[in-house]
Amino acid sequence: MFRTIVFSAFGAGMAVCLSVSALQTVTTEPLILHAEEFEGQAPPVHDHRAPAVNERQHDAEVLAPSDGLERIAFTVLANLVVGVAVSLMLLGFMVLKGDPIDARRGLLWGLGGFIAASLLPSLGLPPELPGTPAAEILSRQVWWVATAIASAGGIGLLVFGRQWWRMALGLVVIVVPHVIGAPAPPSDEVSYPGALAGEFVVASMVVSALLWSMAGAASGWLHQRLTANA
16 A cells, blocks of 8 residues: 555656656746846835845845756646645545546545645745845744645645534634734845736746646556556
């Protein structure tokens, strides 16, 4: 059982890596490169906390890989790690649920993961281009993790809850993080054209939807095949 899960997750992760990497080259990557062209230009300053944005940009420049093959290699490696990790997580939940595992159920679990971990948290913390002002990273990470966990729990109550009060509780759990609110950025000023931000959010959601749905469907299909052949 454990070997089947691991092999299925790794195979699905490879498929996710190739597909997501290819999609990123025509969606998010060009937008990131375009935004980086404006990073050296200081945006209009209307907030006394804006200098923190420059510090954040400097840190990003120090940590960022070089353009070209190094950047591509880091991107592909990151996609492989994320693809395998997401596939393992989805398979783990499907095994714990105890239902038969196949591509259709995997796809449904993947779409649920996308809603919980990407779509709902992005309502408070949308994907950011380089040079976007943002709140302190720890506070953003705490809010994002709490929102993803609450969203997953709420979706679980909505889908698997049998009584009306459990479904109502699921809605409340989903809404609570957004009532509390995500950490606010120190400023709304950006150096790049504002339209890029909207394009990047849409492109990032498309990439994330592909990642989660393919991880679920591919891992479910591989698990079914490997189990049948065992």
